[in-house]
Amino acid sequence: AESLSVMLDWFVNPDHGPIIVAAERGYFTEAGLDVTLIPPADPSDPPKMAAAGQVDLAVSYQPQLYLQHAAGLGLKRVGTLINAPLYCVMADAAGPVHTMADLRGRKVGYSLAGIEAALMQRMLRHNGVDPAEVETINVNFALTPAVATGQVAAVSGAFRNFELHQMAAVGHQGRCFLPEENGVPAYDELIYLARADLAHDDRIARFLAATGRAAAEIAADPQAGWDTFRAHAAELDDPLNAKAWPDTWPHFARDPAALDTARYRDFGAFLVETGLIPTAPPVETIAVGK
Amino acid sequence: MTVAIAGQVWLGGRPLVAALDLRLTPGWTCLLGASGAGKSTLLRLLAGLPVAARLEGTRQAPDRIGWMAQADLLQPRLSVLGNLRLMARLRGEPLPRPRAEALLEAVGLAGRGADRPEALSGGERQRLALARVLADDAALVALDEPFSALDVPTRAAMQDLAAACLAGKTVVMVTHDPTEALRLGDRVLLLQDALLHEIPPLPGPRPVPLSDPGLAQAAAALLARMRRP
Amino acid sequence: MTVAIAGQVWLGGRPLVAALDLRLTPGWTCLLGASGAGKSTLLRLLAGLPVAARLEGTRQAPDRIGWMAQADLLQPRLSVLGNLRLMARLRGEPLPRPRAEALLEAVGLAGRGADRPEALSGGERQRLALARVLADDAALVALDEPFSALDVPTRAAMQDLAAACLAGKTVVMVTHDPTEALRLGDRVLLLQDALLHEIPPLPGPRPVPLSDPGLAQAAAALLARMRRP
Amino acid sequence: MSARIWPVLAIFALWQAVCAAALVPAFVLPPPLRVFETLWHERGLIGQHALTTLAETGAGLALGIGLGVTLALAMALAPWLQRLIGPVLAGAQALPVFVLAPVLVLWLGYGLGPKVAMVALLVVFPVASGLHDGLCATPAAVLDLARIARASRLRTLLWLRLPHALPQGAAGLRIAVTYAPTGAVIGEWVGASQGLGYLMLMANARMRIDLMFAALLVILALTLLLNRLTDRALARAGL
Amino acid sequence: MSARIWPVLAIFALWQAVCAAALVPAFVLPPPLRVFETLWHERGLIGQHALTTLAETGAGLALGIGLGVTLALAMALAPWLQRLIGPVLAGAQALPVFVLAPVLVLWLGYGLGPKVAMVALLVVFPVASGLHDGLCATPAAVLDLARIARASRLRTLLWLRLPHALPQGAAGLRIAVTYAPTGAVIGEWVGASQGLGYLMLMANARMRIDLMFAALLVILALTLLLNRLTDRALARAGL
Ligand SMILES: Nc1ncnc2c1ncn2[C@@H]1O[C@H](COP(=O)(O)OP(=O)(O)OP(=O)(O)O)[C@@H](O)[C@H]1O
Ligand SMILES: Nc1ncnc2c1ncn2[C@@H]1O[C@H](COP(=O)(O)OP(=O)(O)OP(=O)(O)O)[C@@H](O)[C@H]1O
């Protein structure tokens, strides 16, 4: 079997469903692949490691891809893991924030994923709020506690499939404002990256096919998918993951290699508008796919 | 005030003092004996300090004791003056500056108050330690070889100073110098073969003048006694 | 081998030795002087050790020097035996076990080799420091009050031991004991008023027997000289 | 033993009281009893992750202490080395893990390597700094002996300076040992799928705060155990 | 001065060589010249964040040293306090920031508070541990003086034990000072919108690796400066 190393965006969680299920059900082996999964604690590491040739594939975020390109990492998107935004701005449903406009003059916490600030600023503007009227604080590890304890009015960077359940777990109800409903073009939350010279590697094609097969099977029988997933490691089998699973699996890309060129072009244009990058790279230079 | 120590002193299985029955009265008691005989141990027992030896017996001593150890125990981070005042500070009593200055002057260290102990010569350190115990003004004073690092004239001067300052107190002093013991001692004890031997003291007032012909004679006799056990 | 030191020794603005011209020859040179006169300073200068004073002049001394300081400089974390061997270890030479044991025995510390220095009495510590310098076997040996913590009989025994062990070497010793100086010294020097005064030595072989009537007489004369400058 | 247990009980009582008085919500600080319950229920899971952390800590401690002692001795022998290594050692303490992580991974991969390196990095500085401070504080009188013996730097170091520096070296070691388990936890941030640090981060993200605190208790116990063992060993060596 | 500059130059030369030899890609470790360029271009931004970090570090140091000395003295005075505080202090070193973060924020908000607390937490342990170790190692002969004087614990501490413990206290302080800026950076992870730690995290997330390293250089410089100032101050105090 040929070896293939894949660096996840973070520790294993339901977002990685197709990869874990494909591994557990032996689809990688069937495809002649010996896949090594590496879970980092810092989501900004995987692209660097892929660019440095330390791993073959990295799981990362579509919005980050443009920044990575600007930083000269020389990576290309080769596939999609989660094909919809998971990001949201979350407030406490019992609190005073009913619409994005209510954030005016309040504190918003965020975790530094790199691009969140741009997303939220667009969402605020879309609701007629000048971002300068909102005080932002990097709360790093503690998104849910920051909202639940009322330290901030809302947090940017919550994942709608997780943080809402987290809020419920601590006896609060969360309210999510979605970027795609607030002026941000749709994007792929999680994508696979590879160095440009590996982008057409056959191993990657086989890897994507195996995960696509797993995604399709999960969609056909989500409960069986969950059972396979939670068997991967003891610490994965917990109530929160169980609750997140039904909110997550519908977004697994069933054809991971498929590339929606317009989506990548539009998001690039959006980032140029926000001023985060000077010019949008042509889609061919940052993504391959069919 | 009763100062008494009685019983036996054991070091491991060996008796340092086989039969001890010592009652001290005001005045100087001088203790002689071979190196390693147990003089310092006895002094520490009397002062209530921890020792490696074990006292099987009783001890009676006042609460306030003056103590000058065989090592000078000067504190390197305190100045000469600070060292002089140390005991007073530990007791929580003031040592008035004029008194401290006078004592420094008396031991020949006038003007050295601000120096560190490391800037003192060996004999100067010993004189500072002496000044410290003189400043302490205790009713029972234990001195362990207090003049050993001094030249003869300075030594005589310091003996006179100590005798004057400690007049009326109960003083017990360890020394290796028979002349010193006889000159100052109202009582002279020799620790030999694990027993305390009483040596007849000289007549007359203390300190015995150095020119007293009886002093040299008695010292020679004592020395002879120390040589042949 | 030439051992010489000449010039002036200044401590701050004060001369410790105003006119120094000392040439040492094999045999014992004994140095007396009041406490704080500068004896230790002179010895350290001779040995090439750092001092607070300043030598304006020249010094000539061999490379290998034996040294016994006024403080015993025993290392608390080394055993008695380890302390005895310390100089040899620092020099990178072996001190054979039998030689070490013999020296311990000679200074009366047989069987104490494994103890820590803190378990020794004051005089025992000094004897260990003496044994260390005797083990060092140097051609020039400097001793700073090497017998000050010993009782008279032990002191005489240690003097004899040192005289025997250091026969033929150039030895310079600081002492406060005139008898000791005259007994051992082929040359006796008195540091007084910032000058080195030569004291006539006793005739005959060294060490002078303690029973020699000339010894006590010469000691008394020297003492008188020390008393009136 | 019974005297030892009181402070621990006092702390848990205080903790329970803080939680009972609702001064802190349970999702920030769960009550101790619930944490113990979780600790017991998840003992298999926690135990297995604890073994990993223990191994990382042990290896890193050995490496860090060895390196720290070596560096302290080297710096004491050669002052120019001190000028070079001293600032590097101090500076290395200020490198945040997210800066180090990619470099460590690039050079050491994802196995035990980066975790052991992190522990060693945290341990080496207090050990080297404490011991070096001690080596530089030898009393002048003691160094006279070396001067007289014309002793080489190495012999002076070994026979005079080192024995005098041992208490300060021990003080540095006591500090270092306390940081060792923390180093392993930080090391697991570099990327891990095992270890208590991984488990805690994971539990935190899943809002399984009780599990996070259960793992934390184990790390605390490990830290205190290491502390006690070090104290014992040093006391036996007379330090 | 010129002797001081060599090691620094050597390190930058080595760094430049590592980058030039492409041992590490520029997006993991950018070449120093580019970092300096960024440092210069972004001096306004970095300077403003550095001021925040400096203030946090200073306040935390003052608090941590004060607390550390107080605790060491208190533990030396009352052994039962030592049994209580000792383990708590050691244990507190093993609390990961993501456990502390919610508690700190709940109690201290998002301002200077949690950062100062983090610095103090990192500083207090080496100071207290070093000084306490020193206070417990007073030579027996020195304590004889206290026995003779029937000195109270407090007077014994002040006049005999403390002077003897100063060198070990100084060793602890030297270690502690090195951790102070790190503490501020970690504190900024708890939640911040200012400071070099915040800037580095942001730069890292935005893939502005050169900016991250520029900020890191400033933290390193701050650490080394603090180190040197401490050395000077201690040397002046004869330690
Ligand atoms: N480090 C120093 N700084 C200043 N003065 C010093 C220093 N060391 C010694 N002295 C002074 O130098 C003088 C000579 O000191 P030295 O130790 O040579 O005396 P000494 O003759 O050996 O006296 P003793 O018989 O008391 O040992 C003394 O007055 C002493 O106070
Ligand atoms: N801590 C200890 N452990 C074991 N033995 C000890 C300890 N302290 C002292 N000794 C021994 O006890 C004996 C008596 O010691 P002490 O100090 O009382 O002698 P000393 O008469 O004062 O002698 P010196 O005149 O030499 O000072 C000595 O043999 C000594 O070695």
Ligand SMILES: [Mg+2]
């Ligand atoms: Mg004694």
Ligand SMILES: [Mg+2]
């Ligand atoms: Mg002297």
